[in-house]
Amino acid sequence: MVLASGSPRRRDLLARIGVVPARILPPEIDERPRPQELPRQLAGRLSQEKARAVMAGEPQALVLAADTVVGVGRRILPKAETEAQARDCLALLSGRRHRVYTGVALGLPDGRLLTRVVESVVTFQRLTAAQVEAYIASGEWRGKAGGYTIQESAEAFVRFLSGSHSNVVGLPLHETAQLLRGIGWLRP
Known part of the structure; x- marks a missing residue:
């Protein structure tokens, strides 16, 4: 298996279900949203484009x-x-509900592409200026979608979570395992 992502979080999450990629090849693609593209659509499209970029090579x-x-x-x-x-x-995000979408694409050697988009709903508490400044000083936000990472100190901001926690981290494990089991690559 080739993981088309440089994210150490995704590698750690895969290890939880016993998956260790043979190679890691993060693709270079344009991740900018298209005009009128919705968050769910963007997550699905980008995961598919990343998979196709690596599948080509x-x-x-x-x-x-x-x-x-x-x-x-x-x-x-x-x-x-x-x-x-x-x-x-x-x-x-302060005091508001937001949605986290992760698109997952599994490219097969026969050229097929199996896809899922998983949605989780997260509500943050109302953040004080001191909380924001402390979080900014931590640097945990750098390069993270929405400017936070739930598996570190920002988890203390989460008042409500509906859906997959691993999805908010960056890879919905249940759905990923189902895709891999569906092709017989991962045992039940």
Whole structure:
């Protein structure tokens, strides 16, 4: 199996279900949303594009790709790269419900692409200025969809979670395991 992701979180999550990729090949694709694209659609499209990009160079491999998108309504939050972006994300998420979508794509050697998009609903408490500044100082937000990572200190902000916790981390394990079992690659 080839994992089409450089995310150490995804590798750790896969290890929980006994999957260790033979190779890790993060593809270079344009991750910008298209005009009018919704968060769910973006997560699905990006996971498929990542899988196809790696499948092109690894035609005999089983390829697993994923992409996680945080959305508030129709709005897609960025993978925060600057403190200003992270602050904007946290301000928008403070005291509100948002959705986390992860698209999972499994490319097969025969060229087929099996896909799922998983949705989790998360509600943050209302954040104080001190909480925001402490989180910004932690640096945990850097490169993370929506400017936070639930498996570290931001988990203390979560008032409510409906759906898959591993989805919010970056790979829905139940659905990923089902895809792998469905093709006979992972035992029941």
